[in-house]
Amino acid sequence: MRKKEFEKIHRELQEEKVEILNRLMKDRANYYENLKNEGGDLADEAMESIEREIIYDLSIAEKKELEEINTAIKKLEEGTYGVCEMCDKDIPIERLKVKPYAKFCTHCREIDERKKKNHVMSEENE
Numbered sequence: 722m723r724k725k726e727f728e729k730i731h732r733e734l735q736e737e738k739v740e741i742l743n744r745l746m747k748d749r750a751n752y753y754e755n756l757k758n759e760g761g762d763l764a765d766e767a768m769e770s771i772e773r774e775i776i777y778d779l780s781i782a783e784k785k786e787l788e789e790i791n792t793a794i795k796k797l798e799e800g801t802y803g804v805c806e807m808c809d810k811d812i813p814i815e816r817l818k819v820k821p822y823a824k825f826c827t828h829c830r831e832i833d834e835r836k837k838k839n840h841v842m843s844e845e846n847e
């Protein structure tokens with residue numbers, strides 16, 4: 722049963738990956754178009770640096786998403802998917818369906834979040 726669900730998640734992640742890549746390409750294509758239309762007076766060099774910055778900003782969130790998808794796909798292919806990185810127990814399938822890149826089971830995620838919160842709090846006190 723779990724294996725079947727994993728196959729579905731695998732397929733969905735691959736589709737999502739293609740979608741993000743397509744969106745990135747389209748963003749870039751649109752961006753080049755706008756630059757051509759509006760940037761007539763800019764020197765080539767200035768255009769290039771602005772271009773690099775915008776493409777960089779544009780893709781940070783998507784890069785992160787892609788990374789998470791790639792990690793999940795790799796795990797699916799290696800057979801290590803769906804196992805909590807902290808306690809090695811199976812992550813409930815219900816959780817994976819909602820959050821396919823989940824690294825921790827519900828229990829460990831709470832511990833992890835509490836740790837992060839404490840960390841932020843202790844930093845603020847210093």
Ligand SMILES: [Zn+2]
Binds near residue numbers: 806809827829830
């Ligand atoms: Zn766990």
